[in-house]
Amino acid sequence: MKWKRIGNVLILDSKFHYESYEDLQVLSKKHNVKTIMKIDYIQGTKREPVYNILYGNETETIHKENSCLFKLDLSKVMWSKGNNNERLRIAKLVEDNEVVLDMFAGIGYFSIPIGVHSNAKHIYSIEINPNSYFYLCENIKLNKLDNITPILGDCMVHAPKYKADRIIMGYVKTTHHYLNVAINSLNEGGILHYHETVPEKLMNTRPLERIISQAGNREVELLKLNKIKKYAPGVEHVVLDVKVN
Numbered sequence: 001m002k003w004k005r006i007g008n009v010l011i012l013d014s015k016f017h018y019e020s021y022e023d024l025q026v027l028s029k030k031h032n033v034k035t036i037m038k039i040d041y042i043q044g045t046k047r048e049p050v051y052n053i054l055y056g057n058e059t060e061t062i063h064k065e066n067s068c069l070f071k072l073d074l075s076k077v078m079w080s081k082g083n084n085n086e087r088l089r090i091a092k093l094v095e096d097n098e099v100v101l102d103m104f105a106g107i108g109y110f111s112i113p114i115g116v117h118s119n120a121k122h123i124y125s126i127e128i129n130p131n132s133y134f135y136l137c138e139n140i141k142l143n144k145l146d147n148i149t150p151i152l153g154d155c156m157v158h159a160p161k162y163k164a165d166r167i168i169m170g171y172v173k174t175t176h177h178y179l180n181v182a183i184n185s186l187n188e189g190g191i192l193h194y195h196e197t198v199p200e201k202l203m204n205t206r207p208l209e210r211i212i213s214q215a216g217n218r219e220v221e222l223l224k225l226n227k228i229k230k231y232a233p234g235v236e237h238v239v240l241d242v243k244v245n
């Protein structure tokens with residue numbers, strides 16, 4: 001794909017070729033956007049974009065996906081278009097009255113769809129990046145949700161304060177370092193959604209082994225291994241749904 005549209009902003013692929021400012025003007029009219037950007041990469045623990053603004057100057061926008069509204073500033077926080085099916089898939093798995101813990105909540109990538117599409121009893125959403133936390137709070141209001149508690153801080157510190165029926169670990173850097181904390185917060189028979197970027201040939205072994213190694217004497221049952229997207233050549237972004245008894 002050469003471009004993606006997020007709200008009123010067009011994000012061009014690094015390989016997208018244009019000759020002049022006039023080309024960008026034409027593109028903005030064609031796609032009906034105010035701003036055109038290139039995002040080189042997403043850096044660090046807080047997943048912040050390194051970007052160039054090519055046209056316009058408004059980087060804050062409201063993106064609609066799966067009947068959810070996401071307000072975000074694309075110069076401050078990330079948006080992964082490739083994860084859109086996963087965001088809805090998780091929301092649809094949540095059963096009535098579940099307590100959900102979203103350990104890496106961002107702007108509410110998973111918490112908002114869960115709030116909109118399920119009858120969860122409560123959702124605790126932890127986020128370390130103050131910019132993402134700001135938009136998480138905005139998005140809770142925008143979607144008129146009253147069962148999400150946003151928490152600013154490190155999930156290593158805050159997750160142990162909660163017990164949940166379902167825990168989402170939607171982070172792909174060193175997610176396995178947080179497994180022990182997550183499993184300790186998971187109720188008996190609870191479900192963990194564990195994300196990892198993993199070389200293709202280790203996909204069916206490493207992530208599950210990592211979960212089992214942190215589960216102590218609790219029994220781990222693999223429910224599903226879901227490929228989300230290709231992360232890099234030979235590397236997959238996968239999510240494992242596991243039940244921990």
Ligand SMILES: C[S@@+](CC[C@H](N)C(=O)[O-])C[C@H]1O[C@@H](n2cnc3c(N)ncnc32)[C@H](O)[C@@H]1O
Pocket residue numbers: 045046047078079080083087103104105106107109110126127128129132153154155156170171172
């Ligand atoms: C950007 S999200 C992942 C994207 C998401 N999977 C999606 O669907 O697009 C990951 C979030 O985890 C946050 N994060 C990283 N380390 C954290 C920690 N220790 N505690 C809480 N949040 C953390 C980052 O700031 C980031 O906002």
